[in-house]
Amino acid sequence: MSFSTSRASASALPSAPSPDPSAHPLAPYGWDDDWAAAFAPHLERGLVPGRVVRVDRGQCDVVTADGLVRVDTEFVTPNDPLRVICTGDWAVVDAGGDPRYVQEYLPRRTAFVRSTSSKRSEGQILAANVDFAIIAVSLAVELDLGRIERFLALAWESGAQPLVVLTKADLVPDALGLSYLVRDVEDTAPGVPVLAVSATDGSGLDVLAAVVSGGTTVLLGQSGAGKSTLANVLLGQDVMLVRAARDVDGKGRHTTTTRNLLVLPGGGVLIDTPGLRGVGLYDAGSGVGQVFSEIEELAAGCRFQDCAHVAEPGCAVIEAVSDGELPERRLDSYRKLLRENQRIVAKTDARLRAEIRKEWKRRGAEGRAAMEAKRGRRA
Structure with a gap:
């Protein structure tokens, strides 16, 4: 499937079933019957579920039915870097205690993993339990098709459905030129929807909002690709700091420094990530x-x-x-x-x-x- 701004429709793009917000306090965060069944043995032990919305040096912010709590991850810090707790995980949290702890997390449905830059080439998990992986690519600079292919390989390997979003489409001088750029990416991304959007004139954003309303989406791309701007538009408010990219190469400084899980007003949740300079494959x-x-x-x-x-x-x-x-x-x-x-x-x-x-x-x-x-x- 492939779509440009002019011919995309919300019904044509893939979507995941939206949970009933009235069913459970955590339903807006992606809780469903399958997660409830997986958590049942822990519920019998008096533990409570929560979704990890941010991880920071041995602690993480977890949203539970009673609200947002900061908990320690002392019990879930294994030597294997792929088993550390991550934004998007469903955590098993003790019901009380000071401090509170994450005991473990539920088995992941999907996991977005890249190779680190260390000589040991360890894997680094960027996000867990993701339905859609948006690869943001700026049209303000020349397309790097090889980098898009690299992102796509990691996205497919994660188990999520990739979607290439070409940002800053308003900077392309004419519709014909835009259609050629979209076609180039379509040829590079077989089986992947391609959507050109502009935060300036709003084109394509209604389609994108319809897609992300159906599940958990991770937003990926280089610094300067417009990820923070996209996140703000989807959230309906300026939550993420935005800095201008350099005109010469489209690169910007990292405005997002941690991976944050945010509930979208139209349904679904978004995990924003820092700009990725290196995108190494890891068993992909x-x-x-x-x-x-x-x-x-x-x-x-x-x-x-x-x-x-x-x-x-x-x-x-x-x-x-x-x-x-x-x-x-x-x-x-x-x-x-x-x-x-x-x-x-x-x-x-x-x-x-x-x-x-x-x-x-x-x-x-x-x-x-x-x-x-x-x-x-x-x-």
Whole structure:
């Protein structure tokens, strides 16, 4: 699915069932019957549910049926960085006590994870239990299609439905130019809705508001992409601080410094995130495959099952590039993200490391054999 400002409709975009606000005090925050069933064993122990709206150095703000409380996370600070409590989690909180504690959290439905910049390439969880992942991209600067593909891979891997929102559409001088930009992103994001919006003239915002009213949405993008402005428009008030982006490259300073979960007046909740300079993949193989689904489909026609789509005979992917059916830029980006993801996974997967070394040796032997044969022909 793909939509531009002029032809998008609220009914055409995906949506999640909205909870009945009268059913439970936490329903506006996403509480539903399935969460209630998962929490039932804890309820019998006198514990109460709450949704994490902000995490800050060993403490977090949790909204419960009795209101917002600040609780300690001492009992849920494991060594595994992917198991630390996160904005969007449904927490199990003690009913009383001073201080109060989060005992644990309910199993996550989805989790948005990226690789950190550390040498150990640990995963960092950015948001949990998300239905939609909005990837905000500014039209004030030249489109970076490779970065969009990277965000999309992480979004698909998380289990959420991605949506690319092209902000600052009013800066594009004409409708034809805007339609070309939307089409470029559509070609980069198969199966993903693409929506051009403007906080200045309001175009596309009614459609976006209809989408986010149906569940939990995380807002992602680089600094200067207009995320805080989008959040303020959706919230109907200036909650998030906004700073101007530089004209030369569209970059701005981080106006959002923590991940905050906010209830939207039209229904649904929004998790705003700081601008992401680095968007490293973390075990996102299936997400990469989803982003480049046309390449995965073409690969089924390759002569060799383990075809690397480089120079193998009978490669359907290379043939599609030669015929102009597949842009070479897409194949280059696909290879790059696959290599990056493989390196990350190999650091924690001994079996995969052995397979990679074996593959390198095989290709090295083939290369040496080819060179020796070439020398023999010359002799």
